[in-house]
Amino acid sequence: MTTANVRQTCVKCPKGLGILTCGGCQQWFCTKHFIEHRQELATEIDHIGQENGLLQQDLAQENSTQPALSRINHWEEESIKRVKAAAEEARMNLRKHLNYNKEQLKASLCQIMSNIQSSRESDDYTETELTKFTEQLKMLRSMINKPIAIDILDDNQTESTIRLIKVKTNQTIDNNINSPAPKVEAISAHDKNDYLFKGDSHVGKSNLMSRFVRNRFNLDSGCAIGVELSIRCIQIHEKQIKLQIWDTLGIVRYRAINRAYYPGAVGALIVYDITQRETYEHVEAWLQEIRSGSVSDIIILLVGNKSDLSNARKVSSDEAQAFARNNGILFMETSALDSSNVEQAFYTVATSANMQRSLESINQIPRWWQ
Secondary structure: OOOOOOOOOOOOOOOOOOOEEOOOOOOEEOHHHHHHHHHHHHHHHHHHHHHHHHHHHHHHOOOOOOHHHHHHHHHHHHHHHHHHHHHHHHHHHHHHHHHHHHHHHHHHHHHHHHHHHHHHHHOOOOHHHHHHHHHHHHHHHHHHHOOOOOOOOOOOOHHHOOOOOOOOOOOOOOHHHOOOOOOOOOOOHHHEEEEEEEEOOOOOHHHHHHHHHHOOOOOOOOOOOOOEEEEEEEEEOOEEEEEEEEEOOOOHHHHHHHHHHOOOEEEEEEEEEOOOHHHHHOHHHHHHHHHHHOOOOOEEEEEEEOHHHHHHOOOOHHHHHHHHHHOOOEEEEOOOOOOOOHHHHHHHHHHHHHHHHHHHHHHOOOOOOO
């Protein structure tokens, strides 16, 4: 608000004494109406403040009412139902085969006992018959102890598989509200790389991802639910690379779903907790799973997380380094809490994968060109 001593007519009354002007609307007021005008502005800014508070409350609310979440929950429930139904059907078929085999063995045993009883009643048996009965019983015993040759096969029929879902948004937030949107160079499909993020639950994968993508750490971080995708663009050798990092569940019943993300991956990080030895002991299984479902030249980095808790260490860095060397993979220890080696871990895998792809491109040059 600004004031002036020039005599003007009040916009609300014809009085001309004690005229003041508003620096915003540029209108003139007498002293009385100038005070009223200020009160109106104060009321309006209070309303604006209340609206701001309501917006903050709305943003602080959980997203439980989001329709997309309901669709994801419904998909999860239906998928689990289908998996449970298939498992129950497989169990029933297995029991049927086992019971049939048991009935066959019972019938053979009854036949042997009937022959033995007949020999006793007739009192007409010799060493030859006794040897025969003994051999028959031994054979029957071996058949009982021998596991039945039953295998579990994967059913790859389309109608029996679980369709995977992904989250895609077409809504963008206008960055011009507070600042101009940064210019982002287009990234070709060749430079969009998929990376796997594997390891047991509660080893700190979510916080590693959060530290790398958003530079944040959450002390109350829990176990991830579902398959999480995080994206960050980095620059390697003056080229923009889009890292699409898939954090899949470490729960056994989701392994079949997780494998759908393996074939297109160019790199993988296997994470264990240096303070929980059992998570390290599962690394070999994770490694075998990745190599069995991915391309042969996938770049793999073994990550010992929570290096800030060295006093509670249960796995030495030398032991993990030796394991990595013997299995032809990379190794590094990190801390999502203090950011140690987090950037280096992801950049190491991305740089190695980018170099691998460059070498493959060179090898694909025709001989006549070389």
